[in-house]
Amino acid sequence: MSQPEFDVIAIGNAIVDVMAPCSDALVEELGMVRGGMTLIDTERAHSLYDAMGPAREISGGSAANTLAGLAALGAKCAFIGQVADDQLGEVFAHDIRAGGISFGTAPRAGDPPTARCLIFVTPDGQRTMNTFLGASQYLPAAALDEAAIRAASVLYLEGYLWDPEEPRAAMRRAIAAAKDAGRKVAFTLSDAFVIERHGADFRAMIETGEIDILFANHVELAALTGHDDFDKGLAELAPKVPVLVVTRSEKGAVAVTGGERFEVPAEPIDQVVDTTGAGDLFAAGFLFGHVRGWKVADCLTTGAICAAEIISHYGARPEADLKALVAARIG
Amino acid sequence: MSQPEFDVIAIGNAIVDVMAPCSDALVEELGMVRGGMTLIDTERAHSLYDAMGPAREISGGSAANTLAGLAALGAKCAFIGQVADDQLGEVFAHDIRAGGISFGTAPRAGDPPTARCLIFVTPDGQRTMNTFLGASQYLPAAALDEAAIRAASVLYLEGYLWDPEEPRAAMRRAIAAAKDAGRKVAFTLSDAFVIERHGADFRAMIETGEIDILFANHVELAALTGHDDFDKGLAELAPKVPVLVVTRSEKGAVAVTGGERFEVPAEPIDQVVDTTGAGDLFAAGFLFGHVRGWKVADCLTTGAICAAEIISHYGARPEADLKALVAARIG
Numbered sequence: 001m002s003q004p005e006f007d008v009i010a011i012g013n014a015i016v017d018v019m020a021p022c023s024d025a026l027v028e029e030l031g032m033v034r035g036g037m038t039l040i041d042t043e044r045a046h047s048l049y050d051a052m053g054p055a056r057e058i059s060g061g062s063a064a065n066t067l068a069g070l071a072a073l074g075a076k077c078a079f080i081g082q083v084a085d086d087q088l089g090e091v092f093a094h095d096i097r098a099g100g101i102s103f104g105t106a107p108r109a110g111d112p113p114t115a116r117c118l119i120f121v122t123p124d125g126q127r128t129m130n131t132f133l134g135a136s137q138y139l140p141a142a143a144l145d146e147a148a149i150r151a152a153s154v155l156y157l158e159g160y161l162w163d164p165e166e167p168r169a170a171m172r173r174a175i176a177a178a179k180d181a182g183r184k185v186a187f188t189l190s191d192a193f194v195i196e197r198h199g200a201d202f203r204a205m206i207e208t209g210e211i212d213i214l215f216a217n218h219v220e221l222a223a224l225t226g227h228d229d230f231d232k233g234l235a236e237l238a239p240k241v242p243v244l245v246v247t248r249s250e251k252g253a254v255a256v257t258g259g260e261r262f263e264v265p266a267e268p269i270d271q272v273v274d275t276t277g278a279g280d281l282f283a284a285g286f287l288f289g290h291v292r293g294w295k296v297a298d299c300l301t302t303g304a305i306c307a308a309e310i311i312s313h314y315g316a317r318p319e320a321d322l323k324a325l326v327a328a329r330i331g
Numbered sequence: 332m333s334q335p336e337f338d339v340i341a342i343g344n345a346i347v348d349v350m351a352p353c354s355d356a357l358v359e360e361l362g363m364v365r366g367g368m369t370l371i372d373t374e375r376a377h378s379l380y381d382a383m384g385p386a387r388e389i390s391g392g393s394a395a396n397t398l399a400g401l402a403a404l405g406a407k408c409a410f411i412g413q414v415a416d417d418q419l420g421e422v423f424a425h426d427i428r429a430g431g432i433s434f435g436t437a438p439r440a441g442d443p444p445t446a447r448c449l450i451f452v453t454p455d456g457q458r459t460m461n462t463f464l465g466a467s468q469y470l471p472a473a474a475l476d477e478a479a480i481r482a483a484s485v486l487y488l489e490g491y492l493w494d495p496e497e498p499r500a501a502m503r504r505a506i507a508a509a510k511d512a513g514r515k516v517a518f519t520l521s522d523a524f525v526i527e528r529h530g531a532d533f534r535a536m537i538e539t540g541e542i543d544i545l546f547a548n549h550v551e552l553a554a555l556t557g558h559d560d561f562d563k564g565l566a567e568l569a570p571k572v573p574v575l576v577v578t579r580s581e582k583g584a585v586a587v588t589g590g591e592r593f594e595v596p597a598e599p600i601d602q603v604v605d606t607t608g609a610g611d612l613f614a615a616g617f618l619f620g621h622v623r624g625w626k627v628a629d630c631l632t633t634g635a636i637c638a639a640e641i642i643s644h645y646g647a648r649p650e651a652d653l654k655a656l657v658a659a660r661i662g
Contacts, residue, residue, distance in 0.1 A: 020429075021650075054399070054426040054648055057388035068385070087418040087444070095385040098351075113418070317385055319352075 002151070004183075006102070007075040007291045009152035011144075011171055012063025013136040013161055014081035014105075015115040016088045017276065019127075019314055020055040022120040027128055032120065037129040037160070037191050040118075045132040048118050057088075058315035059095035060117055061136075062190060063158035065277045065316040069284025069306050071100045072322040075291060078102040078148050080174075082167075084135035088114040095317065105143050108135045125272030125311060137164035141173050149174050150181035153291050154213070156283075159190030162198050175210055186213035188283055189220040199224060206240050213243040213290065215283045221246050234261075243290070245303075247282050253303060255286070255296050264300035267308035277316025281306040285326070298330050305329060333482070335514075337433070338406040338622045340483035342475075342502055343394025344467045344492055345412035345436075346446040347419045348607065350458075350645055351386040353451040358459055363451065368460040368491070368522050371449075376463040379449050388419070389646035390426035391448055392467075393521060394489035396608045396647040400615025400637050402431045403653040406622065409433040409479050411505075413498075415466035419445040426648065436474050439466045456603030456642060468495035472504050480505050481512035484622050485544070487614075490521030493529050506541055517544035519614055520551040530555060537571050544574040544621065546614045552577050565592075574621070576634075578613050584634060586617070586627050595631035598639035608647025612637040616657070629661050636660060 027034050030051055040048065059068075067077045079096055083089030085107040092114060096103045115136035120128045139161070149155055155178040161167045178185050187205070189195055195202065202224060205211050214237075218230055227233035230248070238244045238256035247253045252265040285306035289299030309320050358365050361382055371379065390399075398408045410427055414420030416438040423445060427434045446467035451459045470492070480486055486509035492498045506516050518536070520526055526533065533555060536542050545568075549561055558564035561579070569575045569587035578584045583596040616637035620630030640651050 049425060052425075052429060054390065054429045055422075056646065057422060059385065091386075091388060094380060094383075098383060098385045315387065 004151055004153040005076070006078045006148065006152035008067065008070055008154045008156050008287060009078040009080065009149055010063040010067050010156040010158070011080045011139070011161060011167070011174055012158035013061040013115055013133065014064065014083045014092050015061040015117050015131065015136060016092055017058050017060035017117045017119050017316065018049070018052070018055045019058065019119040019121060019274070019276070020053040022053060022122060024122050026051065027120055027122060032128045032130065034122070034128050035126050037131060037193070040130045040132050042132065044130070045116070045118065048130050052118060052120065056314065057091065058317060059092050060277070060316050062160055062188065062280050063156055064096055065280035066156060066284045066287070067101050068096070068099045068317045069281045069322060070288050072318045073284065073288040073326060074323055075288055078145070078152065080105050080139070080144060082135050082139035082143065083107050084112065084114040085109050086113050088116060089135070099317070102148070104145055105139070108138060119276055121274045121276070121314070125275050127274055127276040129276070133164065137167065139167040139170055141166070141170040144170055144174055144177070146177045149177045150183070152178070152183060154184045154186050154287065156186045156287065157188070159188055159194045162201065163194055179210065184212040185210060186215065186287065187211045188215040188279070189224060192219050192223040195220060195223040211241055213245070213287070214241045215245050215279070217247045217249070217279055245283070245286055247279055253282060253300055255300055257296055262296045262300055264297065264304050267304045269308045269312055272311050274314045275311050277310045278307045280316055281310040281318065294330070301329060302326050335482055335484040336407070337409045337479065337483035339398065339401055339485045339487050339618060340409040340411065340480055341394040341398050341487040341489070342411045342470070342492065342498070342505055343489035344392040344446055344464065345395065345414045345423050346392040346448050346462065346467060347423055348389050348391035348448045348450050348647065349380070349383070349386045350389065350450040350452060350605070350607065351384040353384060353453060355453050357382065358451055358453060363459045363461065365453070365459050366457050368462060368524070371461045371463050373463065375461070376447070376449065379461050383449060383451065387645065388422065389648060390423050391608070391647050393491055393519065393611050394487055395427055396611035397487060397615045397618070398432050399427070399430045399648045400612045400653060401619050403649045404615065404619040404657060405654055406619055409476070409483065411436050411470070411475060413466050413470040413474065414438050415443065415445045416440050417444050419447060420466070433479070435476055436470070439469060450607055452605045452607070452645070456606050458605055458607040460607070464495065468498065470498040470501055472497070472501040475501055475505055477508045480508045481514070483509070483514060485515045485517050485618065487517045487618065488519070490519055490525045493532065494525055510541065515543040516541060517546065517618060518542045519546040519610070520555065523550050523554040526551060526554040542572055544576070544618070545572045546576050546610070548578045548580070548610055576614070576617055578610055584613060584631055586631055588627060593627045593631055595628065595635050598635045600639045600643055603642050605645045606642050608641045609638045611647055612641040612649065625661070632660060633657050
């Protein structure tokens with residue numbers, strides 16, 4: 001096994017977030033699932049955008065956010081994801097490359113346009129996401145840079161992208177390539193709806209040992225295991241994956257590895273402005289520590305620091321100097 | 332003269348700001364004029380964007396920012412400006428309409444794309460702007476909604492837009508329409524470079540009484556009058572315009588009207604994050620008070636409150652509840 005060229009390579013949705021504050025009443029009125037992620041079609045995208053207040057555009061996408069955090073911490077990263085050949089595609093590509101991340105997937109010509117996520121942020125900081133997948137769902141297996149995948153310590157996959165057919169096939173091929181090269185595969189379950197549709201796939205991948213590091217939140221843990229009780233769910237899943245990381249919002253996070261359980265509280269924070277990307281950045285912090293061979297407790301703390309930074313401002317890409325924030329805490 | 336339908340109608344650049352923090356060294360390295368506004372062509376836009384860090388997109392444009400502030404304060408506003416038929420054009424149109432501002436200018440088909448301003452924000456909060464005017468410079472006189480102009484208490488014009496030929500002709504026609512309907516014309520000088528190129532036009536318009544309310548900062552006052560001494564410049568210009576408003580950054584602002592001079596200090600602020608839009612929002616606050624018939628001192632204070640809000644965060648569109656901020660101070 002040659003020296004890895006990248007710490008982490010990720011396959012994920014290539015999305016630009018369109019974000020605006022909104023009232024609790026508007027979430028209700030528009031019939032949105034508060035705090036959730038809903039896939040929307042063109043028509044719904046237009047009607048929701050019309051109902052949205054003045055917004056800002058910030059690159060997003062779950063795995064891409066995680067890479068942005070990893071790169072900010074100092075990791076060497078690469079991204080694979082599909083944008084269209086349009087202005088928002090240029091914005092996404094610029095932002096990810098400007099973060100120091102290698103991104104070589106060619107833009108897709110013609111319709112549909114680049115994916116966008118309409119994010120309504122209520123006064124409590126909770127985000128309600130409506131995703132128009134656009135070009136992102138057409139990532140073809142041919143777009144994979146298998147040499148790069150074989151040259152990365154960790155292949156990180158976003159559960160959201162397991163839903164559309166072409167990217168799912170691409171991700172299966174990527175897993176095979178990573179495994180063949182002796183690399184680790186990390187997977188984030190992303191959302192309960194993905195588990196509802198593809199839970200059987202995920203359980204099979206876990207049983208066959210294809211997933212080395214699994215990220216979930218407490219809702220996804222329950223959806224995957226069928227146990228509403230957190231500890232029961234954890235006890236069932238943990239023996240099946242080498243590293244299991246479960247985030248619990250304001251209750252902090254838990255990791256189980258080698259039969260040992262580690263826990264970290266949530267970082268104190270003045271004001272939760274926008275929770276978009278909290279899980280993504282937790283994963284960034286944890287993975288960074290993991291690829292650097294840090295103690296599990298330090299990996300968790302790093303995840304908590306990154307998550308706290310991201311929810312203190314609008315958008316799911318880091319603004320503060322994550323490296324300095326972490327260095328101040330972890331020797 | 333019929334009851335006005337709008338408080339303020341503005342003609343301005345229809346621009347999306349692309350903003351990123353940057354180091355002082357990068358401003359130097361890229362050969363940018365720190366704190367200034369420079370017009371750039373396609374090639375320079377590409378090279379500067381390549382050098383820029385991960386960014387966010389927020390609608391901008393000087394006069395459009397002023398309207399966003401006015402509308403947030405409760406004024407009825409309309410905007411005239413040219414976007415292209417592209418994604419950033421949709422973003423601009425959405426944001427201005429979502430702010431409650433009437434915007435009917437049809438998007439322009441084909442190249443060039445919608446205007447964008449690449450804004451580099453240094454650690455002191457100073458913004459250095461690089462504007463690619465794109466479609467914005469092709470606003471034709473035919474795009475004017477003369478009925479709306481005649482139905483607005485104030486026609487507000489952005490000096491930046493005096494530079495390109497077509498919008499200049501459109502603005503001259505708009506002034507004639509507003510004057511013919513017995514409305515007021517407000518003008519912001521925008522930047523010293525505009526005065527260098529078009530100072531003769533501006534001085535002529537002032538002499539002939541076409542401008543009722545003139546906004547400038549201290550640098551523009553000096554450029555227009557040729558007096559480096561603030562008080563000398565003010566003394567020369569003030570008798571020629573019914574209302575003269577001059578902002579002085581951290582020194583606050585001055586208004587002279589009816590031979591009387593009024594002054595307001597800058598509002599105290601915890602941290603200057605990004606000065607983009609400070610002048611635009613000062614104008615918004617002042618104009619709001621003016622159209623409501625407030626005392627001059629209160630108009631100035633409202634301007635200072637709005638300017639302080641805008642420099643406390645990224646972007647030139649208000650985020651806090653301006654109406655509440657002003658109501659807390661002005662009875």
